[in-house]
Structure formats: structure tokens, C-alpha cells
Amino acid sequence: MARFSSEQLHTFAAVLTEGTLDAAARSLNITPSAVSQRLKALEQASGRVLLQRSNPVQATESGHVVLRLARQLAQLEADAELELGLPGESPMVSVPIVVNADSLSVWFLKALTRVPAELNAVFDLHRDDEQYSTSMLRAGTVMAAVTATPEPVQGCRVEPLGSMRYRAVTTPGFRARWLPDGVDVASLCAAPAVDFDRKDEYQHRFLELLGGAARGMEPAGPRHFVPSSQEFAEAIRLGLGWGLLPEPQCGRDIADGSLVELAPERPLDVPLYWQRWRTPSRILDAVTEAVRSTAAEVLRRA
Incomplete structure (x- = not known):
């Protein structure tokens, strides 16, 4: 029984x-x-x-x-x-997934449109930083995750999706005011930065990438917290501070000069992975294929 x-x-x-x-x-x-x-x-x-x-x-x-x-x-x-x-x-089937904000903004919704309509799937999306999203898999809150964690959660399987490339950018006016003598770790640490939230480590990781002396250093200047991907990008475009944006989100701005790169030779590449339950499922298989094919169009392969 x-x-x-x-x-x-x-x-x-x-x-x-x-x-x-x-x-x-x-x-x-x-x-x-x-x-x-x-x-x-x-x-x-x-x-x-x-x-x-x-x-x-x-x-x-x-x-x-x-x-x-x-x-x-x-x-x-x-x-x-x-x-x-x-x-x-057939009833609609809810598929809970956790996704980082940048993937959700740049490419993930397009992937969901590729899931066959006859599967009657509706999506319960949770947003969390890719460094932390596997906790929802462990808790059973979601069935799948876009994550930065390559080690599979128990009961899940994992596959690489590619890397999201980020560019450190700001406006020409901001650079002229705050970085008139050039870009280095000390000047960036003192200048206003834009962070997504208090989990956001990308600006700090860029400082580490820029120079070994940045290890252990925290930006000392003002920090704006803007917890929405589109508004985060808009804050940088408006000159509130410098920050890292996904390449697909800032490429046109760099090309037309409305944004300038702080270190074009030092992009930050963040590997992303897809983790899903191992349980055989026609619906999860279809979502996985849609995510895989869309990521291949947007993310960089190693």
C-alpha cells in the first residue's frame, strides 16, 4: 500500500x-x-x-x-x-525552472517558445543568480535550472550550454569624469559601480581579471543596486556607473558609441549549464532540446 x-x-x-x-x-x-x-x-x-x-x-x-x-x-x-x-x-502541465536574470532577459524566453504547443506546458519561472540556483533543484522547488554549477545535483543530469560573454562598459561622459587618466584597478574601485544585487560578483570578478592586485579588494566608491536586467542595463546607459553587461545586450551600444568598453581585451566569460531531473519525461526532454538549441545560437562555445 x-x-x-x-x-x-x-x-x-x-x-x-x-x-x-x-x-x-x-x-x-x-x-x-x-x-x-x-x-x-x-x-x-x-x-x-x-x-x-x-x-x-x-x-x-x-x-x-x-x-x-x-x-x-x-x-x-x-x-x-x-x-x-x-x-x-489534457490539463496544462506546470514546469518550474530557475534561471538567472541575464539568461532570462537575453535568450531563455525564446527557448520556451520552441517547446511544442501540444505538450500543454506552462512555465513557472524562478529567478536566481546562476551561482545559487542549484539549491532550488535540491529542494525540489524546480525541475530544471540554468546554472553555473557543473557538478550534477543528486538525481539530476547536467550538460554544458556555452558561455555568456560580458563586457565592462560605461558611457563616454562617465569615463571622462571618473576615469580621465585611464582604466586601472584603483580608479575603478573608486568610481561608482552598478550591481544587480548583493549577490552580484561580476564587477568584482572583472576587477580580479583586470589585475591581480584586485584580489581581496572591494569597490570603495558608490554602488547602485538595480535588481532587474533591463533596468540594470539602462542604469549604465544613463551614466549612473560602470558595470558588466552581456555582449548581446550591449553590442549595438558599443558599436554606435553610446557605451564604451573599459577593457576590450578582457571580456568576462561565464560558463552556463543545464541541470534537469533524470526522471524520463517527454515534456522535460522537449524543454531541454529547446534550451540546448537556443543556447547554441547565443552563447559562446569553448
Whole structure:
């Protein structure tokens, strides 16, 4: 006899997706009391506390294990319905993926348009830095990730996508004001920089690339934090500071002179990888092929 019912697992996943029991009840078209009863039965069957009753609710360490099971079950059920061609309209299948902001802005959405429409996939996209995105795979929150981590998460397989090339750029006016004597580590450390958020290490990595003396140094000048890829680029175009932009996002600006490169001979290449669950899946296979083909058009191969 199965320890967990499909109904319980679907409800558990819905609660974590929606954030509250009431919202999950609305999405499942059942009462909040029914949601609560299913969660109670699930926790009794597991012998563990699975949810932190915060707002929004959070999975405990044991809850992440059960969430991964619930996601995999939903994926397998959706694939089975597609393979069997069951009568009636097939439900839309949610595919949760975590993607870094620059990939999302530059190329990833194009990849999703290549997933065949007959698979009835809808995408639940999470945004996180590529250095940290594998934590969502481990937690079972997502099925796949664009990541900078080449080591596969347990239960996942990984393949290289290529490298996103970044250019250190600013406006001619900013360079004339802040870097009149040329570009070096000391002058860049003192000049205003634009960071995506407090996880963003690209400007610091560029300083390390520019000169060994930068290791261990932090930019001492003002730092603007702009946590949106398009607005981050716009902040640099408006002359708020210097920063690193993906080559596809700044190539035209460099060509027409509205942006200037600080060190054209020192681009920063960031390798990206695709990690996905190993579970056989027609839907995940299709998403993987779409991601692979689109990345090949945009990213640089080693």
C-alpha cells in the first residue's frame, strides 16, 4: 500500500506553490478544511513535520523531500496522459525552472517558445543568480535550472550550454569624469559601480581579471543596486556607473558609441549549464532540446 496518496501530494505541492492554504484551496477547488485534512494525513503518514506555517508557508527539510516526490509524480502523470492520448482535454502541465536574470532577459524566453504547443506546458519561472540556483533543484522547488554549477545535483543530469560573454562598459561622459587618466584597478574601485544585487560578483570578478592586485579588494566608491536586467542595463546607459553587461545586450551600444568598453581585451566569460531531473519525461526532454538549441545560437562555445 502506498504511504502517500496522489491527492495528498498534489495538495502539498499546491500549498507550497500558492503560498497559503486558502490560495491552494481556491486553485484546487476544494475547501481550506479539506486542504488542512490532507496535509495532516500526509504529515501523519510521513511521521514528520513537512510545513512551516509561516506566511507564505515554507517546506521543512523533510518537506523538500516530499515536494520533490510530488513534483515528480505530477510530471509522470502528465507524461503518461500524453503518451496514452487519453480522451478529453489534457490539463496544462506546470514546469518550474530557475534561471538567472541575464539568461532570462537575453535568450531563455525564446527557448520556451520552441517547446511544442501540444505538450500543454506552462512555465513557472524562478529567478536566481546562476551561482545559487542549484539549491532550488535540491529542494525540489524546480525541475530544471540554468546554472553555473557543473557538478550534477543528486538525481539530476547536467550538460554544458556555452558561455555568456560580458563586457565592462560605461558611457563616454562617465569615463571622462571618473576615469580621465585611464582604466586601472584603483580608479575603478573608486568610481561608482552598478550591481544587480548583493549577490552580484561580476564587477568584482572583472576587477580580479583586470589585475591581480584586485584580489581581496572591494569597490570603495558608490554602488547602485538595480535588481532587474533591463533596468540594470539602462542604469549604465544613463551614466549612473560602470558595470558588466552581456555582449548581446550591449553590442549595438558599443558599436554606435553610446557605451564604451573599459577593457576590450578582457571580456568576462561565464560558463552556463543545464541541470534537469533524470526522471524520463517527454515534456522535460522537449524543454531541454529547446534550451540546448537556443543556447547554441547565443552563447559562446569553448
